[in-house]
Amino acid sequence: MVGISSIGVYIPRSRLDRSLIAKAWGGKQPPGDKAVAHHDEDALTLGVAAAHRCLEDFDALEIDGLFFASTSSPYREKQVASVVATACDLPRAILTADFGGSVRAGVSALSAAIRAVQSGQARRVLVVAADCRPADPESDVEGALGDGAVAVVVDAKAKLAEFLGSAAVAEEITFQWRWDQGGGVQQQDARFALGHGYARDMAEVVSSVLNEHGVGASDLGALAVAAPDAKTAQALAKQVGVDAKTQLVPSLITQVGVLGTPDALLQLASALEKAKSGSTVVVAAFGEGAEAILFRATDGVASLAGRPGVGAQIERKLPLPTYEKYLKFRRIIGQDETPVELISxxxxxxxxxxxxxxYGTRCGGCGLVQYPMARVCLQCKAREGLEPVKLKxxxxxxxxxxxxxxxxxxxxxxxxxxxxxxxxxxxxxxxxxxxxxxxxxxxxxxxxxxxxxxxxxxxxxxxxxxx
Amino acid sequence: MNSIRDKVAVIGVGCTKFGDLYDSTYEDQVCDAAFQAYADAKIDPSEIDAAYIGTYLPHSQGGKAGISLADPLRMYDRPVTRVENFCATGTDAFRNACLAIASGQHDIVLVVGSEKLKDRPGRGIPRIGHQILAKGNTAPGLFALAANRYMHEYGVGRSTLAKVAVKNHWNGARNKLSHLRMEVTEEQVLNAPMIAWPFGLFDCCPTTDGGAAAIVCRADIAKRFRDDYALVKGAALAVATGRPYFDPTFDYVGFRSTQAAAKKAYEQAGIQASDVDLAEVHDCFTWTEITNIEDLGFAEKGQGWKMVEEGRTRVDGDMPINPSGGLKSFGHPIGASGVRMIYECVQQLRGNCGERQVKDPEIALAHNVGGPGAVSCVVVLGRQDS
Missing domain, CATH: 2.40.50 (OB fold (Dihydrolipoamide Acetyltransferase, E2P))
Structure with missing residues (x-):
């Protein structure tokens, strides 16, 4: 039984009240906040934070795969999965890969992790979806795009949810993109791309996976979908015969914005927190096609009750005082710290x-834990018996x-x-x-x-x- | 072990004006200080056997070597050693010169400290070291870590710190060589722009250009040069960790390097802290002067701030601290500061300091601490008849 054994959500603490964007540029913005990565955060660090939450109950040495999904990796060339794995102190002998291209990559990475465990290629894979997508000031997407990350552990224990099946379609429809010359997320004719592309592709994969596994739309426990706005998700629910009020996982766009690759997994985290053992969840995302995965909650979901989950992340907010501060945090304006030379x-x-x-060093003689790693004990001056120790x-x-x-x-x-x-x-x-x-x-x-x-x-x- | 006491005499000192010396070079400062000291000792440069240069940063002449002194002075074919030891650079250069005399290797040795901070781009001194660890530190920020812990432990407020600045500015305003020659009020200090809590602008020493020099010789030949020479009673250096912030055993309420150096210097001099008549201490930040008072043994740990509150550290107090104006007002060209302190101690022992003159001193102490707390050097000087 392959499935999900842990899920961790990380929403950056800073929030921009959308009214500050409206104040800066005039015009109207939808109500609420968008989550804003701190100036020292990017998709990589957001991913590490979510991964750490997800691994609280796991021995890092038992992870043998890490898939990182993002459309806003800090590097065009350099694998981020291996950096996240190192920062999480995962072992050396693991399978790593970066997924990108579209915001669907979060679900793609989850799907790939399930196949890796199913096939025996890996025993326990950590999937990390993180995004910090750039929005041009005064662009149509500026108010919507938020930052965040979700990490999921996939293994054969399936402590939270069991994998039942999946479905995917590929279809070239231009909706949101960024080219290789830099700049923010571009968007074209949302009415067409959503009403035609999103609605068709998402309905197709959701209905397909439900039909294939004999789950009637009205029996579905939760529909956890990424969507560029709450209405689009509601329209999809209606289209596939799911009740938008009771079965559709409520959108968090008003609270945190559209996160990108983590969105579908964030909805999944919310769904699992409320799920009862045996209930079904479909998680799905769109982007040049769509992919849906069907899970059935297992007994372990009860353990999520009482734990600080998505709600705690949303409540733990620190409002940005001004729009200008947001521009600094996103490095659009402002002077950075003194640049350093390329580090060897x-x-x-x-x-x-x-x-x-x-890691620091523990002295076998006097027991002192010290950092950075020491050749001679700071306290008892012993040369022998110093051992590496992982710091809390x-x-x-x-x-x-x-x-x-x-x-x-x-x-x-x-x-x-x-x-x-x-x-x-x-x-x-x-x-x-x-x-x-x-x-x-x-x-x-x-x-x-x-x-x-x-x-x-x-x-x-x-x-x-x-x- | 033999003590260095009374084996070495200071026969000449020199000091440039300290400040924003935009029109003079590093080399000018070295020359001006050295030739002043030659004149003071009535000595010809050819009589110098060896020299020590205390300077911390590389400068326009390039290189971290004895050439930092040899080239400006054209002092060739003799041993010249460049000394770098954080903010204790100047006093450590002086200490090495004394050891060179005491060892019997040399009869007359020149010590120069010079630093040209205003030629550097950016603010303050450059941050060097590991490219990842301890990033974000600044000099005030590093000392502030200690100040905040001390103030937390002993319930001391910023107004006590401000009183150090008020006192040192009062002294410095009366010193024609000092950098910031103005008095300040406690209110001005407290309301100055914040630099690194708890230090506001007036809690911090300025970045200063300047040079200072001293000529030391065998004590038994000192009378050839002058009658009112000063005797070196003790000169001790101690090093502690340069990364106190990574040391879980460190209590952060004082500096172990100062405590160790002071103990050794007093032992050499055969004195106790209470025998010191005036002290030039390393007040890079106002709080540093308070911990120095304790670490040098003038007060118990946690009690030094009371001496400040009670005015006992003023020129007319029972333990005058920094009658020159200190780093706070006189300025702090890193490598020059320690030698400048020797200059002040010698002038005080000679009775040359006018309104700032401490009454009839016999024993004067110079102290640097850098790092913070990583290195400390303590020099004890006595009048020729002490």
Whole structure:
């Protein structure tokens, strides 16, 4: 029985009230917020955050595959799946691949992970869908596009949902795209692309997978679909004979925006949180065709009840005060931190365990956990008996400053010395916070973020954020 | 182990005006300071056996080598050593010169400290080191980590810090060589733009150009040059971790390097902290002066701030600190600062300081700490009759 055993959602804390966009450009915007990645977040880091949530109950060593889906990977050429795998401290012998091309890639990656486990190619695959799609200022899509990530563990235990089947169609219909010359998401004649393309392709795959597995539309537990707006999803529900009020998973576009590749998986996460064992869920996404996957919830879904899920991510928000700040966060305006030189790939590679997997050293003699990795114990000066130790990612601020001199897009910048649970002390930037959250004794967690860039290469490291 | 005490004498000192020296070069500063010291010692440059140059950053002449002194002074065919040790660079260059004399290798040695910060683009001093770890640190931000922990532990507020600035500016305003020659009020300090909490602009030393020099010789030949020479009583350096923020055993309320260097220097000098009549300490930020007071033993840990509140560290107090104006007002050209402190201590021991003169001092102390807390150097000087 192959299926889903864990699902983790990460929505960035910053939100832009759409009325600020309307205020900037005139005209009307739909109500609500869009989730905005912090200036130090991108699809890669959003993906790492979702993956960490998803892996809370798993031994990283038992993961042997990672598929990363995004239309907004920070790299045109360089695999992100392997970076996410390293930041999650996954083992070396794993299958990795990046999926992209359209926002359908999240469902495509999930589908591919299911096949990989079914075929025996992998035992447990982590699927990560993350997007941080660029929207040109004053464009039609600016109000809609939000940022976020969802990660899913696929294995043969199927603790949450069992895979029943899937269906796909391919059809070239131009709706949203970005070409290779940069710029934001473009969109053409939504009425045609949605009314004709989306409606037809999505209805086809949803109905097909339901029919194939003998699930009547009215018996379906939940329809979890990605859609560019709530009405389009409702129209689809009606078209396939599903009740939009009771069976369609409510759209979160008003709260967080259209996320892209994670959308269908976000709807799936919401559906599973409410699902009863034995109920069915269809997850589907559109993009030059469509793909739908049918699951049946297993007994484990009960475990999701009581846990902080999608709702907690939505509620944990920090409003951006101005539209201009949003433009800075998206690096459309504003001065970045002082650029650095291209970091030596030799140094970077040699220090992966320390800098990316976040290992320190434990002294076998006195027991002190120390970071960075040590040759001689800081406390007892022992040369022998030092062992690598994986650091915990939660801790408490021992001391801090709020630095107005440091160049930073989110000014001023908190710098904190954190005593980690289980030992080790790190000195890192604070992020996702207000200045008054940077204080002695405050609990924080480490989050993998973009640190700086140089030589057209991004450098990532851990920062702290309020818990 | 033999103590360095009374083996080395300071026979000449020199110091340029400190400040935004837009029209002078690094080389000008080296020359001006060195030739002042030659004149002060009434010595010909050819009599110098060896030299030490304390300078932290590379400069326009390039290279991190003895040429940083040899070329500006045309001092060739003799040993010239470049010393770099964070903010303790100047005092450590002086310490090495003293060791060269005490070892018997040389009779007369020149020490110069010079730094040209205004030739650098951008703000403050460049951040160097690991390209990923500890990114985002600035000099004020690093010291602020310690200040905030200290203030948290001992319930000290920003107004106490401000009193350090007020006092040092009062001294510096009366020093014709100092960079920021103006008095400030506590209110001005508290309302200045924030730099790195808890440090506002006036809690921070300026970035300054300047140079200073000292000539040291065997104590037994000092009288050939002058009667009112100063004697080196002790000179000690201590190094702690350069990454205190990664050290889980560090309490962050004081600097172990200063504590160790002071203990050693007092031992060499055969004195106690209470025997020191005035101290030039490393007040790169206002709070640093408070921890220095404690780390140097002038007060118990957690009590130093009270000395500031009670005015005991003023020129007319019982423990005058930074009568020159300190880094805060005199300025802080990194490699020059330590040698500049030697200059001030010598002038105080000679009784040359006018309105800033500490009453009849016999023992003066110079102290640098850099890193923060990574390196500290303490030099104890005494009057020739001490």
């Amino acid at each position: 790939n030799v140094l970077e590679h040699r220090e992966l365990q320390q800098d990316t997997r976040l 990612k939660k801790g408490v601020i021992f001391t801090y400053t709020v630095d107005h001199l440091a160049a930073n897009l989110d000014h001023p910048m908190g710098m904190v010395v954190v005593d980690l649970d289980g030992g080790g002390r790190v000195y890192v930037q604070m992020t996702d916070c207000t200045a008054d959250e940077v204080k002695i004794g405050a609990p924080v967690e480490l989050t993998y973020r973009r640190l700086h860039s140089g030589g057209e290469n991004y450098n990532y490291f851990w920062k702290a954020r309020p818990v």
